[in-house]
Amino acid sequence: MIEQDYHNQNILLTGAASGICFCQMKTYLDAGANVTAIDRQTIDYDHPHLTKVQADLGQRADLDQLVAKLAAADTPVFDIFLSTAGVLDSFQPLLDQSVETIENVLAVDLWPAVALTKAVLPQMVEQGRGQLVYMASIAGLQAGGGGAAYTMAKHALVGLTRQMTFDYASQGIRANAIAPGAIQTPMNAADFAGDGM
Numbered sequence: 001m002i003e004q005d006y007h008n009q010n011i012l013l014t015g016a017a018s019g020i021c022f023c024q025m026k027t028y029l030d031a032g033a034n035v036t037a038i039d040r041q042t043i044d045y046d047h048p049h050l051t052k053v054q055a056d057l058g059q060r061a062d063l064d065q066l067v068a069k070l071a072a073a074d075t076p077v078f079d080i081f082l083s084t085a086g087v088l089d090s091f092q093p094l095l096d097q098s099v100e101t102i103e104n105v106l107a108v109d110l111w112p113a114v115a116l117t118k119a120v121l122p123q124m125v126e127q128g129r130g131q132l133v134y135m136a137s138i139a140g141l142q143a144g145g146g147g148a149a150y151t152m153a154k155h156a157l158v159g160l161t162r163q164m165t166f167d168y169a170s171q172g173i174r175a176n177a178i179a180p181g182a183i184q185t186p187m188n189a190a191d192f193a194g195d196g197m
Helices: 019-030 060-070 099-109 111-127 148-171 186-193
Strands: 010-014 034-039 050-054 080-083 130-135 173-178
Touching (some): 019 034, 099 111, 111 130, 111 148, 111 173
Parallel strands (some): 034 050, 080 130, 130 173
């Protein structure tokens, strides 16, 4: 196994209190990175190179405040941004979903990825390098990996990834989407208990 060295690298990631992003956070810290981790829940982990930010990215006021902080002069230039935070929608078809459910899923699963990319991208472009990683899910590639709202959001993240590559690869920006199936995390607990459908 090749060990990667992330010393002097600044990482921004969302959804770090549990699941996939909690593991991402620990992995980057173990590899020497400075990590800024965001979640609406308390991140139950401490490390000298970890900065924890408690914010509900699904709430526009919290997101706007965070974007403003990232634009401040004393904020580090991020080398890597991982947009991992997300919520499910109970695998419901469109007619069974309320407008509120759809808006909430898009507000958590899609819009923070867009807003935070816009916040960190200018400095990445200025330094001529940067990595963007979006949690797209298998639902970003095919129907059936989630309900209508979740599938819409994840397909949009795949589209964002492709467009970011088209627009910014020549300026040193690399964009990738991760598309796992069901992973046994707190978010997917109902699926593994047999109650997800």
